Amino acid sequence: MxxxxxxxxxxxxxxxxxxxxxxxxxxxxxxxxxxxxxxLAPRTALPAERELAAALHVSRSTVAAAxxxxxxxxxxxxxxxSGSVTLPLRGRELGRVLEGDGAIDxxxxxxxxxxxxxxxxxxxxxxxxxxxxxxxxxxxxxxxxREAIAAHYEDRGIPTSPSEILVTTGAQSAIHLLASVLLGxxxxxxxxxxxxxxAAEALRRAGARLVGVPVTTADxxxxxxxxxxxxxxxxxxxxxxxxxxxxxGRSMTPEERSSIRRAADRAGTILVLDETxxxxxxxxxxxxxxxxxADPRSMVRIGSLGKTVWGGLRIGWIRAEADLVRRLIxxxxxxxxxxxxxxxAVATQLFSRFDEIAAQxxxxxxxxxxxxxxxxxxxxxxxxxxxxHGGVSLWIELxxxxxxxxVMEARSRGVLLSAGPxxxxxxxxxxxxxxxxxxxxDDLVRAVDxxxxxxxxxxxxxxxxxxxxxxxxx
Numbered sequence: 001m002x003x004x005x006x007x008x009x010x011x012x013x014x015x016x017x018x019x020x021x022x023x024x025x026x027x028x029x030x031x032x033x034x035x036x037x038x039x040l041a042p043r044t045a046l047p048a049e050r051e052l053a054a055a056l057h058v059s060r061s062t063v064a065a066a067x068x069x070x071x072x073x074x075x076x077x078x079x080x081x082s083g084s085v086t087l088p089l090r091g092r093e094l095g096r097v098l099e100g101d102g103a104i105d106x107x108x109x110x111x112x113x114x115x116x117x118x119x120x121x122x123x124x125x126x127x128x129x130x131x132x133x134x135x136x137x138x139x140x141x142x143x144x145x146r147e148a149i150a151a152h153y154e155d156r157g158i159p160t161s162p163s164e165i166l167v168t169t170g171a172q173s174a175i176h177l178l179a180s181v182l183l184g185x186x187x188x189x190x191x192x193x194x195x196x197x198x199a200a201e202a203l204r205r206a207g208a209r210l211v212g213v214p215v216t217t218a219d220x221x222x223x224x225x226x227x228x229x230x231x232x233x234x235x236x237x238x239x240x241x242x243x244x245x246x247x248x249g250r251s252m253t254p255e256e257r258s259s260i261r262r263a264a265d266r267a268g269t270i271l272v273l274d275e276t277x278x279x280x281x282x283x284x285x286x287x288x289x290x291x292x293x294a295d296p297r298s299m300v301r302i303g304s305l306g307k308t309v310w311g312g313l314r315i316g317w318i319r320a321e322a323d324l325v326r327r328l329i330x331x332x333x334x335x336x337x338x339x340x341x342x343x344x345a346v347a348t349q350l351f352s353r354f355d356e357i358a359a360q361x362x363x364x365x366x367x368x369x370x371x372x373x374x375x376x377x378x379x380x381x382x383x384x385x386x387x388x389h390g391g392v393s394l395w396i397e398l399x400x401x402x403x404x405x406x407v408m409e410a411r412s413r414g415v416l417l418s419a420g421p422x423x424x425x426x427x428x429x430x431x432x433x434x435x436x437x438x439x440x441x442d443d444l445v446r447a448v449d450x451x452x453x454x455x456x457x458x459x460x461x462x463x464x465x466x467x468x469x470x471x472x473x474x
Contacts, residue, residue: 005040007047007055013039014056015421016430019405020461023058024065028073029408031066035075035086036411037197037422042088046076103414104447109246109392109436111364113310114357117350124345131341138338139329141167141317145344148351149303149317163322166329167339171276171304171316175199175239178272178300178318179206181331182237190229190238190269192221194395194423194432196246199239199274211235212425217248217386217395223259230263238269242291243278244391247423247434251389257291265298276304276316279358282366283389297321305347307392308354308361315339315347364438365392371441372448379452393436401430402458409454415447 005013010031017030034040046052049067053060067084070076078084124131140146146162153160168174175198183189185207191200193212203210211229214222229235240260242252252260264271273291291299304316318328332338350357372394376385384397398406403420410417420429437444 003041003043004045005047007051010047010052011055012427015404015424015427016401017056017404018463019402019458021463022065024062025069026405027056027058027062027066028069030404031070032073032075033404033408033419035089037418039422040086042086044086046084046086048083103416104439104443104450105416106436106439106447107416107418108311109434109438110307110311111361111368111392111438113312114308114360116353116356117310117313117346120346120349120353124342124349127345128342131345134341138167138341138344139332140325141165141339142341142344142348145315145348145351146317148348149319152303152351152354153301153319158319160319161322164319164325166318166320166325166332167344168316168318169336169339170306170314171274171302172198172202173314173335174302174304174316174318175202175272175274176205177328177332177335178302179203179208179237180335181324181327182270182272183208184236187237188233188235190226190233190235191425192240192245193425194247194420194429195239195425196241196274197422200425203237203239208237210425215245215248215250217250217388217397220250221252221256221260223256226260227263230267230269234267235269237272238264239272239274241274241277243275244280244388246277246391247393248395249386249388249391249393261291265295269298271299272302273299274302276302276307277391279308279354280361280365280392281358281390282362282369297324300324305350308357309350313343313346315343362390365390367441368437368439368444369394372435372437372444375445375448376435379448380455392438393434396433396435398431398433400459400462402462403430403433405458405462406433406451406454409458410447410450413450413454415450417447 013034014030018026020026031040049060049063053063056063067076067078071078074087074090076084076086143162145167146165149165150160150162168177179202183203183206187208188211189203189208190211190213191203192215200210211233213226213229242257244251261271301319302316303319305313306316320328369388373385373387376383376396382399385394388394407417407419418434420432420434421427423429423434
């Protein structure tokens with residue numbers, strides 16, 4: 001048994017779980033979704049029936065029936081006297097949908113590989129004799145690639161030397177490494193909500209206490225809350241996605257960038273800017289991302305080729321001042337011993353074709369965005385669908401707080417999505433649904449058709465008090 005979750009923590013994670021009747025099945029579905037999202041890890045001990053019933057203000061028989069339902073679907077196992085534990089996910093629940101499965105997987109917001117990638121890989125493979133002459137361990141990153149990344153920043157007006165670049169195995173590896181070096185147990189870390197959930201997990205794993213700052217598709221970053229959070233909590237780190245934020249698709253205005261930067265400077269906070277989606281422009285061309293003249297000692301940038309080229313090409317990087325790069329190198333060997341040479345050689349060639357790649361990505365994402373938005377407007381006009389100018393997803397506002405219930409119903413119909421609470425820092429977002437537009441347009445239209453068919457069933461099955469309360473608010 002690896003871990004245990006308290007009744008209070010599980011109650012917070014479940015949020016507004018009572019989305020249908022009978023109550024025990026709604027509770028079971030809520031726990032299933034936590035398992036599917038990996039918010040409940042395998043082999044996690046669940047609270048005793050009596051404890052959870054008291055925390056949720058339901059009868060013990062409701063919790064017992066929910067646990068029985070979870071045992072029937074093999075999401076948990078129970079032993080008399082030992083309690084209940086979550087089980088590893090099975091088959092299709094584990095990850096990507098298999099080809100020919102018939103399901104549409106919209107959990108991972110990642111476009112298909114750039115069409116020219118196979119040719120670049122073949123070219124690099126042809127010169128593999130030179131590659132294998134190296135030792136194979138490169139904890140900093142090969143010089144040619146760091147020079148290419150530095151030149152990429154120079155093109156944006158950000159003077160950068162190769163010594164300020166550390167190549168990682170993807171952006172997630174970069175986030176973990178930065179969190180382990182910059183944060184100590186109990187340190188505050190400011191983060192947007194909603195946000196990229198794996199970043200929040202990495203910060204928590206480093207021992208950080210998260211301070212959420214709201215960002216919405218309509219109003220952007222809540223600057224009053226942000227300034228108060230910086231001043232009150234003095235966060236060590238602020239993790240932000242200023243361009244085409246995941247999941248909202250929103251980009252910071254010049255005013256928002258200036259306000260955030262000033263507040264961070266006053267608090268002595270290091271800004272960690274995740275720019276993995278920043279090159280995914282659809283409508284605006286190259287945007288002014290700001291922060292270019294910031295003090296490099298108080299700002300770190302994370303980049304990746306995962307969204308622009310292919311998720312299977314595990315190349316990311318950290319741009320930071322040289323002293324921090326040295327600290328990161330010293331800490332990295334605990335995590336890994338460097339980025340694979342072959343992938344680095346491929347990435348080096350890709351940077352010489354970056355404008356071509358960005359243009360193709362813009363075309364693909366525009367097709368997906370427009371297909372999804374048009375289908376949603378036609379089939380589900382009661383939902384609020386924002387217009388985004390780039391990025392990978394739509395952050396849709398539903399007309400009732402039933403995101404988790406909808407995701408479970410859509411899953412039973414072959415469409416896999418992530419519910420709004422998956423992206424929350426402090427709970428909530430049950431009235432939001434993230435819909436990536438990185439899949440083929442035909443798949444997106446089919447997915448919307450499924451959602452349109454599922455929504456009336458989900459809405460009609462919800463307790464009247466829940467929907468009425470939401471309608472009274474809006």
